[in-house]
Amino acid sequence: MSELLDRHRAVMPAWMPVYYGDDALEIVSGRGRHVTDATGRTYLDFFGGVLTTMIGYDVAEISxxxxxxxxxxxxxxxxxxxxxxxxxxxxxxxxxxxxxxxxxxxxxxxxxxxxxxxxxxxxxxxxxxxxxxxxxxxxxxxxxxxxxxxxxxxxxxxxxxxxxxxxxxxxxxxxxxxxxxxxxxxxxxxxxxxxxxxxxxxxxxxxxxxxxxxxxxxxxxxxxxxxxxxxxxxxxxxxxxxxxxxxxxxxxxxxxxxxxxxxxxxxxxxxxxxxxxxxxxxxxxxxxxxxxxxxxxxxxxxxxxxxxxxxxxxxxxxxxxHDLQGNARRVGSILLDGLRALSHGIVGAVRGRGLMIGIEFVRPGTTEPDPAATLRVFDLCREGGLLVGKGGLYGNVLRIGPPLTLTEEEARDGLTVLSDAIATADAEAVF
Structure with a gap:
C-alpha cells in the first residue's frame, strides 16, 4: 500500500486529503454494505463514499x-x-x-x-x-x-x-x-x-x-x-x-x-x-x-x-x-438510541436524523472541541472493522451516513464497534 500512496502523493495535489495518513486504504471491492481493501480485509461501511453509495455495493438492479x-x-x-x-x-x-x-x-x-x-x-x-x-x-x-x-x-x-x-x-x-x-x-x-x-x-x-x-x-x-x-x-x-x-x-x-x-x-x-x-x-x-x-x-x-x-x-x-426512507428511520433509531445511551465525558453531543448521525467529541467537562479524541475513535473504528467519516468546524465530529439499505443486524454490529471505540478513547482521555 505504501507504494501506491507514494505514487498518489507524487501526482496528486497536497491539499487533497486521504484518510488514515500513511496507512491509507485502497478499496478494491464491495457488496451490500461491506467493502474489501487491497489486503483482503473487509469492513462495514458507515460512510458510503461520503453519503454517496446510498443503496450499497454490487446492487443488481443498478448494475x-x-x-x-x-x-x-x-x-x-x-x-x-x-x-x-x-x-x-x-x-x-x-x-x-x-x-x-x-x-x-x-x-x-x-x-x-x-x-x-x-x-x-x-x-x-x-x-x-x-x-x-x-x-x-x-x-x-x-x-x-x-x-x-x-x-x-x-x-x-x-x-x-x-x-x-x-x-x-x-x-x-x-x-x-x-x-x-x-x-x-x-x-x-x-x-x-x-x-x-x-x-x-x-x-x-x-x-x-x-x-x-x-x-x-x-x-x-x-x-x-x-x-x-x-x-x-x-x-x-x-x-x-x-x-x-x-x-x-x-x-x-x-x-x-x-x-x-x-x-x-x-x-x-x-x-x-x-x-x-x-x-x-x-x-x-x-x-x-x-x-x-x-x-x-x-x-x-x-x-x-x-x-x-x-x-x-x-x-x-x-x-x-423498497421504502428505504422507512428503513432509514427504523435502523437509524437503533444507532441514535444506542449512541445517546452512552455516558462518556468525551461525547459532547449526539445528533442526527435517520441515517445521518454526528457524534461530537469534546474535552471532558467542557465544550472545547477535541479533534485528537475524534481521530482516536476514528482509527479505533477502522481497527474494529468499521469505516466512518469525519467533519465539523473543528474536525471533532464523527459523521455516520451508511447506505440506506443497512440492516438492523448491521446497525447493531456497527454500534458495538462505535461504543467500544468511544469507551476506549474516553478511558485514555486526560481529565
Whole structure:
C-alpha cells in the first residue's frame, strides 16, 4: 500500500486529503454494505463514499440498468439530442420535489448543482447578493466556496457574490447554544431581520441552506426554522434554495427531503451524491419561472448523460420500491438510541436524523472541541472493522451516513464497534 500512496502523493495535489495518513486504504471491492481493501480485509461501511453509495455495493438492479445502457453503445450524446433516461428521471424528480410546475437541470455533482441554482436565482433577482449560513458547505468551486461558511473548506477570499452570513444553529457553542427550539427560531429570525436591515442593499437574491449541515458536522436547526426564515424572505421577494445534496432521497427517515421538516417549499432544490449511487449525477429542480430565468444558452456536457441517468432511474426506483426512507428511520433509531445511551465525558453531543448521525467529541467537562479524541475513535473504528467519516468546524465530529439499505443486524454490529471505540478513547482521555 505504501507504494501506491507514494505514487498518489507524487501526482496528486497536497491539499487533497486521504484518510488514515500513511496507512491509507485502497478499496478494491464491495457488496451490500461491506467493502474489501487491497489486503483482503473487509469492513462495514458507515460512510458510503461520503453519503454517496446510498443503496450499497454490487446492487443488481443498478448494475443491470447501467449494463443495459452501455450495451447500446451510447454513453454520451449531449443534451442537444433527446435522452430518454434523462427525461424519465426528470419526470420522477419533478413529481417528488413538491414544487408545482417543476423543471429539472442535471449536472455532474452537488457543487455544480449549487452553482447552477445560484445562476438562476441571481438572474431572477438581478442581484449578486446571497445569504448563507455559518458552518455550511456548498462545494469547492469559486462561487460555492464563497457561500461556504466553513474556513477549512474556503480556499479563496475572492468571491463573485456579496455574501452575508446568518448564525449557525449549533446548540453546543456560539450564540444559539442551549436555546430551546422556540427561542432559537426567534433568535434566528431576529438575526435574519437584522442582517437584511443593516448589511444588505435590499435586493438580496436568495438564501441557500442545508436542512442539516453535512461537512459542518450534521448540525441542524429545529423543525420549522426554514419556514420561519421563509416568511421573512417572502416579505422581500428573496428566494430560498435548499441544498439537499446530503439530506435528500429519504436519508433523514422522517422525510423524503430535508426541507419537509420545516413547513416550507423551496424555490430551488439542489441534489447529487446518493441519486447516482457512485455514478456522477447531480442537479437542480425548481419552479419553471425560476429555472427558465437564465437569459442565454446553457447546458452541461456530461450532466444527466445516458449512463448516469440510467443509474439514477434505477436508484430512485429502488429507494421507492423498497421504502428505504422507512428503513432509514427504523435502523437509524437503533444507532441514535444506542449512541445517546452512552455516558462518556468525551461525547459532547449526539445528533442526527435517520441515517445521518454526528457524534461530537469534546474535552471532558467542557465544550472545547477535541479533534485528537475524534481521530482516536476514528482509527479505533477502522481497527474494529468499521469505516466512518469525519467533519465539523473543528474536525471533532464523527459523521455516520451508511447506505440506506443497512440492516438492523448491521446497525447493531456497527454500534458495538462505535461504543467500544468511544469507551476506549474516553478511558485514555486526560481529565
Amino acid at each position: 443491470d440498468a447501467v449494463r443495459s445502457q452501455v450495451g447500446t453503445g451510447v454513453a454520451h450524446t449531449s443534451t442537444l439530442y433527446l435522452i430518454r433516461q434523462q427525461v424519465e428521471l426528470a419526470e420522477k424528480i419533478a413529481r417528488l420535489s413538491g414544487i408545482p410546475d417543476a423543471r429539472v437541470f442535471f449536472t455532474n455533482s452537488g457543487t455544480e448543482a449549487n452553482e447552477s441554482a445560484l445562476l438562476m436565482a441571481t438572474n431572477v433577482r438581478r442581484s449578486n447578493q446571497i445569504l448563507a449560513i455559518k458552518n455550511s458547505y456548498h462545494g469547492r468551486t469559486f462561487g460555492t466556496m464563497a457561500i461556504t461558511g466553513h474556513r477549512t473548506w474556503s480556499s479563496s477570499s475572492l468571491s463573485p457574490f456579496t455574501v452575508n452570513w446568518l448564525a449557525s444553529a449549533d446548540r453546543l457553542r456560539g450564540r444559539m447554544a442551549r436555546l430551546s427550539d422556540a427561542d432559537l427560531i426567534d433568535a434566528a429570525v431576529d438575526d435574519l431581520r437584522e442582517v437584511l436591515a443593516t448589511v444588505t442593499a435590499g435586493d438580496v437574491a436568495a438564501l441557500i441552506a442545508e436542512p442539516i449541515q453535512g461537512v459542518g458536522g450534521f448540525v441542524a436547526g429545529p423543525d420549522g426554522l426554514l419556514g420561519a426564515y421563509r416568511k421573512v424572505l417572502g416579505e422581500h421577494g428573496i428566494l430560498l434554495i435548499a441544498d439537499e445534496v446530503q439530506t435528500g432521497w429519504g436519508r433523514t427517515g422522517d422525510h423524503f427531503w430535508g426541507y419537509q421538516a420545516h413547513g416550507v417549499t423551496p424555490d430551488l432544490i439542489t441534489f447529487a451524491k446518493g441519486i447516482g449511487n457512485g455514478y456522477a449525477l447531480g442537479g437542480v429542480v425548481g419552479s419553471a419561472e425560476v429555472m427558465n430565468a437564465v437569459p442565454a444558452i446553457s447546458f452541461s456536457t456530461f450532466g444527466g448523460n445516458p449512463v448516469s441517468a440510467a443509474a439514477g432511474n434505477a436508484v430512485l426506483d429502488y429507494v421507492l420500491d
